[in-house]
Amino acid sequence: xxxxxxxxxxxxxxxxxxxxxxxxxxxxxxxxxxxxxxxxxxxxxxxxxxxxxxxxxxxxxxxxxxxxxxxxxxxxxxxxxxxxxxxxxxxxxxxxxxxxxxxxxxxxxxxxxxxxxxxxxxxxxxxxxxxxxxxxxxxxxxxxxxxxxxxxxxxxxxxxxxxxxxxxxxxxxxxxxxxxxxxxxxxxxxxxxxxxxxxxxxxxxxxxxxxxxxxxxxxxxxxxxxxxxxxxxxxxxxxxxxxxxxxxxxxxxxxxxxxxxxxxxxxxxxxxxxxxxxxxxxxxxxxxxxxxxxxxxxxxxxxxxxxxxxxxxxxxxxxxxxxxxxxxxxxxxxxxxxxxxxxxxxxxxxxxxxxxxxxxxxxxxxxxxxxxxxxxxxxxxxxxxxxxxxxxxxxx
Numbered sequence: 001x002x003x004x005x006x007x008x009x010x011x012x013x014x015x016x017x018x019x020x021x022x023x024x025x026x027x028x029x030x031x032x033x034x035x036x037x038x039x040x041x042x043x044x045x046x047x048x049x050x051x052x053x054x055x056x057x058x059x060x061x062x063x064x065x066x067x068x069x070x071x072x073x074x075x076x077x078x079x080x081x082x083x084x085x086x087x088x089x090x091x092x093x094x095x096x097x098x099x100x101x102x103x104x105x106x107x108x109x110x111x112x113x114x115x116x117x118x119x120x121x122x123x124x125x126x127x128x129x130x131x132x133x134x135x136x137x138x139x140x141x142x143x144x145x146x147x148x149x150x151x152x153x154x155x156x157x158x159x160x161x162x163x164x165x166x167x168x169x170x171x172x173x174x175x176x177x178x179x180x181x182x183x184x185x186x187x188x189x190x191x192x193x194x195x196x197x198x199x200x201x202x203x204x205x206x207x208x209x210x211x212x213x214x215x216x217x218x219x220x221x222x223x224x225x226x227x228x229x230x231x232x233x234x235x236x237x238x239x240x241x242x243x244x245x246x247x248x249x250x251x252x253x254x255x256x257x258x259x260x261x262x263x264x265x266x267x268x269x270x271x272x273x274x275x276x277x278x279x280x281x282x283x284x285x286x287x288x289x290x291x292x293x294x295x296x297x298x299x300x301x302x303x304x305x306x307x308x309x310x311x312x313x314x315x316x317x318x319x320x321x322x323x324x325x326x327x328x329x330x331x332x333x334x335x336x337x338x339x340x341x342x343x344x345x346x347x348x349x350x351x352x353x354x355x356x357x358x359x360x361x362x363x364x365x366x367x368x369x370x371x372x373x374x375x376x377x378x379x380x381x382x383x384x385x386x387x388x389x390x391x392x393x394x395x396x
Contacts, residue, residue, distance in 0.1 A: 018235045028368040035362010042355040051111035052344040053359040058103030067219020068093035069150045073176035084391035095374030101143040117200040142186045149179045164384040198343035202281045206266040213259040218332035221325035228318045235380035242316040243395040249315025260302035289350035301331030
């Protein structure tokens, strides 16, 4: 490509100089340390709970990274310009993927006790699918493909800052389309292997879509919180506008409702059919101490966000939007807790103590440290993207 067809970097106005306050960095570091120490002690004294919590944290963090990658891929494939200015936020979120992948692999290698099918072998086709070598092989292949594709997309986006080559956007559009297809074909199987197989006697054909809805919703909520934080501390102060917030708020509203739609569709069909091999999953989560949490999950993930986000001004208000996003993130954690713990730890009483609390606070600490390091490694906006100017002037 000749020099006259290249897009020159905008200026030195945006340089990778972001540095969080020492206090914030110390808080994140201590949260991560608490999580690591809690997990180590949990492995010694209550390994089943420690491994269950590691699975919860790893699936949750992997969802943050994959959801951010999906957001980037959607924008490229659709040719959308509005999110280009804030694209470095989801790109930095993708940095958690290798760490979450290690957590998934560690759980499968050490936590065989979580999965009944590793000892009580299923028969027929389920026995072939749920064999330990097959699950481990699929996990390695899926994680490797996701990491390679996401790394390639993020690398090209950042390379464009110095190369100023618009063809990199075209290349990323093709890679994004490939990633979306690959993700759609692999993630549903991964969610079966890692979470649904905790109850191998139960199955749902909507399980993969349900996990996708929760994954993307959680990533959107985290992206909103991070974007508003970066606006307040400096890097996105002149970038993030009420128009960007409004669009992200609309997406949060839409996917919260989509998550509830899939939840209700699965629940209604299983309740209506009333097959014992299907209803046990929900009966287990509606009895004993799990019942109130079962209801709370719907309230904090959809009911309250739905009514709060209805007015336009709320979606343009950073303070309100961050509060709703934080509520949804808690709902995402609660959703995974209800999917994993009743099957892996106990069927009657709710199990929550120092292990669960320590790892629950440790996860955001690790995520924040990885995010900061990744965000600081490049300019806070894609300075040479051909659509950046349109994004900065979004709705003006």
